[in-house]
Amino acid sequence: MKHKYLLTLLLGCLITLTGYAQNTTVTGVVNDDTNQPVGGVSVLVKGTKNGTSTNANGSYSISAPADATLVFAFIGFKTQEVKIGSRKNINIKLEENMSNLNDVVIIGYQQTTRKKSTGAISSISGKELANLPAASFDQLLQGRLAGVNVQNFSGMPGGSPTVSVRGSSAVNLNYSDDAINVLSSPLYVIDGVPQPTDLYVSPGVGTGANYLAGLNPNDIESIDVLKDASATAIYGATAANGVILITTKKGTNSEPRVAISAWAGLNQRPELRDVTLGSIERRQKMNILEAQLNYDQIRDLPFLLTDSLNPAFNG
Incomplete structure (x- = not known):
């Protein structure tokens, strides 16, 4: 009986050592087109959660099976996949991804490409906002644009959320909630026309509703957010908190086209209290x-x- 237990233990150790021997340690350096090391590159074994990242010198080391494929990914560069095979040293040269630089963005009164623009601009397509339930389109921007913070304090129809670009501009805690909202609110420009807001009028004078709630998200072609001094240079002091440029859809050809958008759902009748x-x-x-x-x-x-x-x- 003891011999059987010993044989089973040795067989288990042999299987473990065999599985461990199938993995190999792969090292290498990741450089860019100018042969400069790239740090922070994600190195992942394809199909698994086994991964690592390059250090400041672009070096990496990872243990993977010989028949595995390494995936190298980094923001601004094209993703590359390399099979390991019998190699233990794999050096990679990443290529810049130039496709995003050709996107057309709006900067005030003209259009340009990201490659030629020097301002901080975040953009989102209207296709990403269409057919999403929300009280107004600005609530749909939450978590979708870098540097844009949207806080929804009410789900009421026509309710106005608090929108700030690159943080709040009010540092004095003695301000009221309405005053802070005014000091941090960006300028909205729809098809080149700056939009007024009830936030700047005296209490009791304005409507108290969000004037942007009437804008249908399905009618939006694109949204560009200007976040730096270039916005102030174009629109003046009213753009000190950033500018949200909204471009609506327009006709693209002479052929007629009919689009239908429908929604269906079931609502349960509420049970009222007996009186x-x-x-x-x-x-x-x-x-x-x-x-x-x-x-x-x-x-x-x-x-x-x-x-x-x-x-x-x-x-």
């Missing part, structure tokens, strides 16, 4: 009054005796 009306209500009040022993208790009742001549209570 007593008419003569039943009056009798209940009379019973409460008759149960009291003295005038003080009757006087302290939270309601008065219903008029018996009122047709709303004697039916």
Whole structure:
């Protein structure tokens, strides 16, 4: 019996060593087109969660099977996949991804490409905002644009969220909530026309509703956010908190096209609380009054005796 246990233990160790021997340690350096080391590159074994990243010198070391494939990925560069095979040293040269630099962005009164633009601009396509449930389109920007913070304090239709670009501009804690919202609110420009806001008027004068709630997200072609001094240079002091440029869809050809957008759903009818009306209500009040022993208790009742001549209570 002891020999069987010993044989089983040795067989398990052999299987473990065999599986461990299948992995090999791969090292290498990741450079860019100018042969400069690139740090922070993600090195992942394809199809697994086994991965690492390059250091400041672009070096990496990872243990992987010989038949595995390494995936090298980094922001701004094209992703590369390399099979390991029998190699133990794999050096990679990443190529810059120039496709994003050719995207057309709007900077004030003209259009340009990201490659030629020197300002800090974040963009989002209207396709990413279409057919999403929200009280207004600005609530859809939450978590979708870098540097844009959207806080929804109310889900009411027409409610106005607090939108700030690159943080709040109000550092004085003595300001009221409305004043902070005014000091941090960006300038909205729709098709080249700056939009006014009720945030700048005195309390009780404006409508108190979000004027952007009437803008249909399905009508938006693109949204560009100007986040640095270039916005102030174009629109002046009103753009000190950034500018949100909204471009709506326009006709692209002469062929007629009909688009239908429909929504269907089921709503459950709410169950209301049972109430007593008419003569039943009056009798209940009379019973409460008759149960009291003295005038003080009757006087302290939270309601008065219903008029018996009122047709709303004697039916």
